Ligand SMILES: Nc1ncnc2c1ncn2[C@@H]1O[C@H](COP(=O)(O)OP(=O)(O)OP(=O)(O)O)[C@@H](O)[C@H]1O
């Protein structure tokens with residue numbers, strides 16, 4: 001499978017490079033020799049059964065989880081225990097979570113302005129202007145003064161996307177952004193993500209939305225048991241899966 | 257063929273379920289047992305209320321200025337009136353008491369707006385209360401500068417001393433408690449161990465023994481002739497003690513914040529201190545406002561324990577005044593007065609915390 005990954009690499013100058021990454025939770029070997037090279041502007045969908053390590057992979061990229069072996073290089077900066085490097089990388093990498101994780105004590109506008117103001121030291125007026133621009137882009141400018149608890153799930157997730165974008169990241173990570181949403185709200189969030197993809201953003205998306213994968217992804221990665229089992233471009237991946245584990249997984253999720 | 261749907265009209269609720277009559281019917285007289293309770297409890301309440309009012313007001317004595325003015329039937333407020341100055345200012349010299357009054361007035365002026373939602377300059381006044389006010393009050397009360405006569409802390413007492421002890425205790429215990437709580441959850445073993453040890457040490461001993469040790473034991477360890485101010489020792493003892501309690505209250509709030517909040521803050525590039533200050537603590541402290549205020553109230557009342565090291569705050573003042581041979585049988589009046597003073601302040605804190613909780617409510621949390 002390493003060869004499969006390598007054959008899809010865009011050379012060694014990817015914006016994200018994971019080289020033989022291994023991680024353990026205590027005794028439990030959760031990531032096994034992950035190799036991944038993501039080029040700037042590439043959109044990658046990661047899928048796989050529950051517990052296969054999908055979240056852990058993308059959480060290693062912004063150091064929400066620490067890897068114990070191998071190397072991770074993001075935008076030319078290697079992730080080590082150096083806090084400066086970690087913060088530098090986190091400024092360039094946005095992340096959206098399954099449960100949105102908006103700050104409930106702040107209004108939508110303040111949620112969006114917080115990091116630009118305190119991390120990038122942007123003046124408040126400018127931060128607000130940027131925030132309103134992104135709220136328009138995710139089509140909820142009228143919610144700016146509400147608190148997150150007053151919004152629907154779909155609206156909250158779009159606010160969360162806008163909040164990440166306010167930091168003008170180079171890379172966006174999504175960890176099952178639609179799996180906590182009711183069906184009628186999934187589309188509004190996916191539409192926002194498709195629009196984002198059209199702007200050329202580098203995206204890593206953990207999702208089971210196969211329609212999204214087909215429309216947007218350059219590559220689909222299938223993981224199981226902490227390993228990358230298969231990497232392919234979407235049409236090949238869905239129509240002609242190479243690995244029987246992939247076939248089984250696809251037959252299970254497509255059966256729904 | 258379909259018929260157009262018409263919403264049913266909204267009807268008012270039946271008259272017997274609304275208004276005072278409806279309320280009384282459903283709450284006070286719903287069953288015959290409930291009716292009996294209502295009647296009996298009302299009679300008992302009225303009886304005791306009458307007794308208290310009779311003692312405290314109708315048969316009480318206020319005119320005059322010594323024991324002979326009290327005929328013995330009701331409360332002898334003459335006593336409280338006569339010793340009022342002592343209960344408020346302790347031994348603070350009469351000529352200098354205006355300084356204490358200025359401190360009281362400033363305190364009221366800074367705190368009063370905090371009870372109202374839209375008071376002007378509320379935030380600014382709050383910051384003044386926490387920064388400039390203690391400095392100004394300290395200079396004012398202690399003197400020895402700006403042409404003010406020096407008044408040693410031995411002379412401080414009464415309500416003024418209660419407020420000084422509580423103010424310093426409250427204003428210092430909260431930040432120290434927050435730091436201890438953060439330290440206890442730190443990933444750095446050394447910091448964590450120090451904080452745990454500190455918290456458990458202070459929580460494990462009664463305040464009264466802390467104060468006793470501070471006044472009796474500490475001088476034994478210090479070099480001969482070191483005059484370590486008694487009030488300062490009490491202040492340090494109270495602050496350390498309450499910080500430990502505060503730390504545990506705050507830790508409860510920190511633990512209630514979902515991991516996702518820490519992760520979202522980290523993912524946005526907010527470092528540790530900014531995450532804590534901007535994201536975690538505002539939520540955690542809001543959750544534990546009742547616990548924090550509870551600790552403040554406990555601290556306020558615990559200041560009475562400084563009696564053991566010879567400081568006379570309100571209750572101590574009352575206790576020393578009622579054993580004065582010039583007055584007989586005035587214990588009830590004295591303690592009633594002290595209880596009333598403490599109640600006013602504690603009730604004020606409680607109301608303030610409720611107002612704060614309402615103000616900070618931002619709809620359902622996730
Ligand atoms: N903090 C942790 N401590 C110990 N084990 C963990 C921790 N986080 C995750 N795991 C374990 O690591 C494995 C991979 O977890 P991960 O969250 O990456 O899976 P996933 O592929 O994202 O699954 P899902 O689809 O359920 O989100 C799981 O078996 C999980 O139980």
Ligand SMILES: [Mg+2]
Pocket residue numbers: 054055056175176
């Ligand atoms: Mg996951």
